[in-house]
Amino acid sequence: MGFISSLFGFVISIILYGLILRITLIFFQVSSNNHLHKEMLYYTNALTEPFSKLMGKVKITKYDWPAVIAVFCVEVVHGFIAPLLDFGTRMPLWKLPFYMVFDPLVYICNLLFFAMVLRILFNWYSPDIIDSVKEAVNGITQPFIHYSKSLIPDAGGFEVDAALWLILFKFIAYVILGAFIAHLH
DSSP, rough: OOHHHHHEEEEEHHHHHHHHHHHHHHHHOOOTOOHHHHHHHHHHHHHHHHHHHHHOOOOSOOOOOHHHHHHHHHHHHHHHHHHHHHSSSSSGGOOOOOOOEEEEEHHHHHHHHHHHHHHHHHOOOOOOOOHHHHHHHHHHHHHHHHHTTSSSOTTTTTTTHHHHHHHHHHHHHHHHHHHHHHHOO
C-alpha cells in the first residue's frame, strides 16, 4: 500500500498545484497571453469544465470559481481516499471541513514560497531575461514585494525582502500544517 499511497499523493499534489497555480495566475491578473497562463488553462480545463457548465455562463474576472470548486472536490476525494490508503481507515466526517480548508492554504503558501525562490534566482542569475515564466513569477510575487520594497532595500543586487517573504511563507505553511496535525489527534 505504500507505493500506491505515494503515487496517489503525488498525482493529487500535481492536480492541486495545477489548479492553485491557475487560480493564482488569474487572481494576480497575469496576462492571458502569457504562455504559462495558457498552458495552465489548457491542462486544468478538464477539471474545471464540468463546473463551468453547471454554473452556466461564468465570466472569469478576478476569481476563478470553477477552479476553486474543483480544488475543494479534489480535496474531498483526497480526504476520503488518502487515509484509507495510508492507515486502512477513513477520516471522520467532522474533520473533513478542516482538511478542506487547511490543505489548500498549505499548497498556496508552498506555491508562493517556490515563486519567491524563482524570483530570487531569476533576479540574481540574469535580471535582463524576459520569459513567460519570469513574467508570471513577477506577476504573482510583485504585490508582496511592492509593500516591503520601501522598508527593506536590496543588498548588492540581492532582494532581501523576497528572501524574507520566502521564509514567512514557509513558516506559515509549517504553522498551518502543525495546527492541522495537532487538530487531527
